[in-house]
Amino acid sequence: MEKIKTFFLRVAARCNLDCNYCYVFKHRDMSWKNYPPTMSKEHVVLFSHRLKEYVMETKLKEVYIIYHGGEPLFIGESVLLEYTDIILKALDGIVSVEFSLQTNGTLLTDKFLEECDRRKIKISLSIDGPEDIHNKNRKMANGDGSFNLVFSGIQKVQKYPHLFQGAIGVIDPYSNPEQLMEFYNQTQIFNVDLLLPDANYESPPKYREAAPYIYKNWLIESFDAWFDKYQDLSLRTYENVLKRLLDCNTSTDSFGFGKLDYLTIEVDGSYHTTDILKVAFENASAMGISLENATINQAATHKKVEEYNMLLAKENLPQKCKSCDVGYVCGGGALPHRYSEINSFDNPTIYCNEMRSLINHAKKRLNDEVENELLL
Known part of the structure; x- marks a missing residue:
């Protein structure tokens, strides 16, 4: 227990x-x-x-x-x-x-x-x-x-x-x-x-309908700012x-x-x-x-x-997450963000595209950093 x-x-x-x-x-x-x-x-x-x-x-x-x-x-x-x-x-x-x-x-x-x-x-x-x-x-x-x-x-x-x-x-x-x-x-x-x-799917993210990539772009830009300049901040x-x-x-x-x-x-x-x-x-x-x-x-x-x-x-991950290349990182996302009236919590996070983009971007930045270190 x-x-x-x-x-x-x-x-x-x-x-x-x-x-x-x-x-x-x-x-x-x-x-x-x-x-x-x-x-x-x-x-x-x-x-x-x-x-x-x-x-x-x-x-x-x-x-x-x-x-x-x-x-x-x-x-x-x-x-x-x-x-x-x-x-x-x-x-x-x-x-x-x-x-x-x-x-x-x-x-x-x-x-x-x-x-x-x-x-x-x-x-x-x-x-x-x-x-x-x-x-x-x-x-x-x-x-x-x-x-x-x-x-x-x-x-x-x-x-x-x-x-x-x-x-x-x-x-x-x-x-x-x-x-x-x-x-x-x-x-x-x-x-x-x-x-x-x-x-979640019943209460979608504010602003996203009019600007579909607004959260994705913000996450990537902020990750880069943190990774390049502000790693003294614990985010x-x-x-x-x-x-x-x-x-x-x-x-x-x-x-x-x-x-x-x-x-x-x-x-x-x-x-x-x-x-x-x-x-x-x-x-x-x-x-x-x-x-x-x-x-x-x-x-x-x-x-x-x-x-x-x-x-x-x-x-018990949603099926889409089981076949996702970054599913092992986000794990389907925050549970409350997965909810819909039709499927209950059997959905990827409503921020699936954003999280997938962020994780793949972070993966590339991390790989580039390792390669640069090896070349030194």
């Missing part, structure tokens, strides 16, 4: 931003409207008991807890710290616990970060690039751009480099890739996960492409293969697989069980987890 070590706690089902592409609030799953705005203390206490029980059963040495939203700090910084202390107290002396917070950064304060430092809570933020790029899609609820508040939050976190895990950015295909790399480089955001906007997607081309094991939600190695606890205490499935259909990630009526072990071995892992398995 695969042991689950990572747990996403969705402590808030609301947000102070109104991002155009948000997979929680702007896609096909509107179940957030039925959830309480924030996770209750009772559910956190119950989670800590369930986790203690699971750790003692499985003899885990470490666990990872990631606060998610909405915006996790919507719950209030004092409440989030209280919840952290509840979990730490329950697991004290039993297992090593590492906390992370995925935040938009707008509500971060110096006082809160001091408390995070005491508890070793690591911080990841979301920023799409310089002000004009970022503000295009990541607006405050009142319609104002969020860049200034977000960047102020990043500067606060950067005072604690041992806590700063880096940033997530969503690709705007009309942005200038080299300008984007230079922004991350100049602002010393050296660890970045650049993501394609969530899409997870491009690094993972190269690792898979070199036959190195790597696990990422951006590609297929691997296994689901985490669980999500929704704001109402219900167990879910990966919440990114919200882009597919209503309650796609829901298991139908909760902290009240099921153990973590029951969730970890639930049929929804088995089904998810089966879809990621190499032998």
